[in-house]
Amino acid sequence: MLRRIWVLLLCVLLLSACSSVKKYLVMLPPDWSGMLKRPSVGGLAGVYTDADMSDTRAHDLALAIQKARRRVIAVWGSVATAPVLFACSTEACFHRLGGTTNTAHSLGDRRIVLSPRGLDAGMIAHEWSHAEMYRRIGGLLAMLRVPRWFDEGVAVLTSRDARHGEGVWRKIRARGIEPRVGELRSRAQWSDAVHRYRDPRRNPDNLAVVYAAAGHRVAEWYARVGRAGLLHVIARVRAGEAFEPAWRALSSLQLAGADPDPKPVGAPAL
Numbered sequence: 001m002l003r004r005i006w007v008l009l010l011c012v013l014l015l016s017a018c019s020s021v022k023k024y025l026v027m028l029p030p031d032w033s034g035m036l037k038r039p040s041v042g043g044l045a046g047v048y049t050d051a052d053m054s055d056t057r058a059h060d061l062a063l064a065i066q067k068a069r070r071r072v073i074a075v076w077g078s079v080a081t082a083p084v085l086f087a088c089s090t091e092a093c094f095h096r097l098g099g100t101t102n103t104a105h106s107l108g109d110r111r112i113v114l115s116p117r118g119l120d121a122g123m124i125a126h127e128w129s130h131a132e133m134y135r136r137i138g139g140l141l142a143m144l145r146v147p148r149w150f151d152e153g154v155a156v157l158t159s160r161d162a163r164h165g166e167g168v169w170r171k172i173r174a175r176g177i178e179p180r181v182g183e184l185r186s187r188a189q190w191s192d193a194v195h196r197y198r199d200p201r202r203n204p205d206n207l208a209v210v211y212a213a214a215g216h217r218v219a220e221w222y223a224r225v226g227r228a229g230l231l232h233v234i235a236r237v238r239a240g241e242a243f244e245p246a247w248r249a250l251s252s253l254q255l256a257g258a259d260p261d262p263k264p265v266g267a268p269a270l
């Protein structure tokens, strides 16, 4: 036991010394994070905030978590994961937990970390969807077969976040700056595209071009194949199939539960 504690303490010291892996510190026991434990809500395994977060803001956060859970259920049908959520009311807290200029991030199906800019139902549902995808598809190795645009597109659909929504997509179309979503497979391709589309000469309003485009592509597909289609693709990839054939096969399949009539693009009703 003592040896395990020493090993964990050594890990903490090593991780603290390297900023690029700082975000993995939250994978340690949550009580070691130095964050304040709050009452858990929405089926999460734990909710932690910085001590500076006011009780009013923590109350609003609890409501946002419950709303986010309903959004996850609306797209996924149920909730299979119970991550621990760390919510920061200051940028200093977010940086300490490994955040940068991003709004939020998740670690597998175990942790969600929010910046003060992401304390809302949309961002929580977005990160929770990533956790659902990771768990249901079978973890890290299977996730390597999932293109980034698909994982992000499902997260955008689940979130209903206006920052990545259909309104943004229409502006992108009007300006003729749609990215080729299907080419954004790897994390590196995705990050590179997000960076390139931040160029103010190309995108003066700083629209979330890449997220909105991935969200639109998945929403359009989901409107045709429904939840049954989503779960079908995930089951095939989980069973070892490559993503593309599983995705393509859907167009010729009559799925149980899928509505053959086209629906408006967007997340299903809550």
Ligand SMILES: [Zn+2]
Residues within 6 Å of the ligand: 126, 130, 152, 155
């Ligand atoms: Zn995401």
